[in-house]
Amino acid sequence: ETGVTQTPRHLVMGMTNKKSLKCEQHLGHNAMYWYKQSAKKPLELMFVYSLEERVENNSVPSRFSPECPNSSHLFLHLHTLQPEDSALYLCASSQGFGTGIQETQYFGPGTRLLVL
Amino acid sequence: AQTVTQSQPEMSVQEAETVTLSCTYDTSENNYYLFWYKQPPSRQMILVIRQEAYKQQNATENRFSVNFQKAAKSFSLKISDSQLGDTAMYFCAFKAPNNAGNMLTFGGGTRLMVKP
Numbered sequence: 001e002t003g004v005t006q007t008p009r010h011l012v013m014g015m016t017n018k019k020s021l022k023c024e025q026h027l028g029h030n031a032m033y034w035y036k037q038s039a040k041k042p043l044e045l046m047f048v049y050s051l052e053e054r055v056e057n058n059s060v061p062s063r064f065s066p067e068c069p070n071s072s073h074l075f076l077h078l079h080t081l082q083p084e085d086s087a088l089y090l091c092a093s094s095q096g097f098g099t100g101i102q103e104t105q106y107f108g109p110g111t112r113l114l115v116l
Numbered sequence: 117a118q119t120v121t122q123s124q125p126e127m128s129v130q131e132a133e134t135v136t137l138s139c140t141y142d143t144s145e146n147n148y149y150l151f152w153y154k155q156p157p158s159r160q161m162i163l164v165i166r167q168e169a170y171k172q173q174n175a176t177e178n179r180f181s182v183n184f185q186k187a188a189k190s191f192s193l194k195i196s197d198s199q200l201g202d203t204a205m206y207f208c209a210f211k212a213p214n215n216a217g218n219m220l221t222f223g224g225g226t227r228l229m230v231k232p
Binding site for chain 2: 106
């Protein structure tokens with residue numbers, strides 16, 4: 001499945017570093033999502049963008065800053081993270097942001113982040 | 117708020133056998149959508165099957181089928197003729213059609229091991 005790609009696949013960073021995660025979708029979708037997957041916890045939705053406009057910010061700390069320059073690209077800028085932010089960060093996209101079954105979300109392979 | 121429960125943290129099955137993964141959910145909605153996602157060791161979250169609550173017929177996708185019991189709020193996944201490549205985490209997810217964020221609520225996952 002190469003419809004949604006994420007880079008880098010693995011990232012190790014110190015607490016004072018600034019880094020960015022990138023997501024790109026090749027499906028012609030209009031909505032994109034960031035999720036956090038920690039060990040032994042259900043997936044947590046972080047941000048949702050629809051037509052490049054943020055429509056959901058799920059009480060995420062400001063050290064995570066999303067950016068959606070166009071409908072195909074989504075970034076997650078990271079700054080002064082904490083060790084507890086270590087997790088798998090998954091990007092997803094959907095055709096739209098509506099209420100139908102066609103809004104099924106398709107996921108990328110994720111970025112494994114380790115904060116030292 | 118909706119909740120999704122997967123009561124089996126881990127399961128195993130012999131290759132070529134059949135296994136059923138359970139999922140229950142809690143909602144006051146009458147119409148909604150249910151999904152099963154598979155996450156193999158590569159960490160890519162892959163859509164396996166989806167069901168619309170207003171459809172009484174159970175969804176099937178090749179070796180994968182669901183047993184959707186709306187009154188019992190149960191949505192189990194049956195994998196027939198299990199293959200080694202089915203080894204993965206399986207997540208059940210719920211989406212209400214009238215929520216503003218096209219948000220999925222995920223269960224905690226079931227780790228399935230297919231043994232040769």
